[in-house]
Amino acid sequence: MNLPVKAVEQLQRLSEQKRDKLSAIYQQQRRQVDNYQQQLQLLSQLKQHYMGAEQTHGSAINSAMLNNSNQLTSQLTTMIDHHQHEQAIMSAECDHSEQQLQASNQQVKRFEEVKKRWLAKQQYEQARKEQKQLEELINLRHKKRKV
Incomplete structure (x- = not known):
């Protein structure tokens, strides 16, 4: 009867190990998403700062400065678009990992419930067996007295 409980x-142990691994993966992905979000904010601030500084120069801009300005704006826009795309992918992966983690948590809880039921069944059968032995002992003593 102990075999099902051990199984x-x-x-349950294997499920807990899997859950712990998924938790570590999820935390790592969450940190990456947060890091990308921070980088995206910094790039946006840099672009806004540069665009604001460009306007203060006014009429003193020559063709080389205008060319450099256009290149920088283009590069910043490309980097921002790339970071937004990467962040969207990482967020989707992170959401998927979170769903897997929740499913793993539910599986661990189900194993705990099954274990409790098996232990309760085991205790019930043990108590029933002891009660039956006690009844047999009482019946045996009654039979001896009658004889």
């Missing part, structure tokens, strides 16, 4: 305990 469930083993499955």
Whole structure:
């Protein structure tokens, strides 16, 4: 009767290990998403700062400065677009990992419930067995007295 409980305990342990690995992956992905968000904000601030500084120069801009300005604006826009795309992908991966983590948590809880049921069944059968032995002992004593 102990075999099912041991099997469930083993499955529960494996499920907990899987959950812990998924949790570590999720935390790492969450940090990456946060890092990309911070980089995206910094790039946006840099672009806004540069655009504001460009307007203060006014009429003193020559063709080389205008060319450099256009290149920088183009590069910043490209980097921002790339970071937004990467962040969207990482966010989707992070959401998927979170769903897997929740499913793993539910699986661990189910194994805990199964283990509790098996232990309760085991205790019930043990108590029933002891009660039956006690009844047999009482019946045996009654039979001896009658004889």
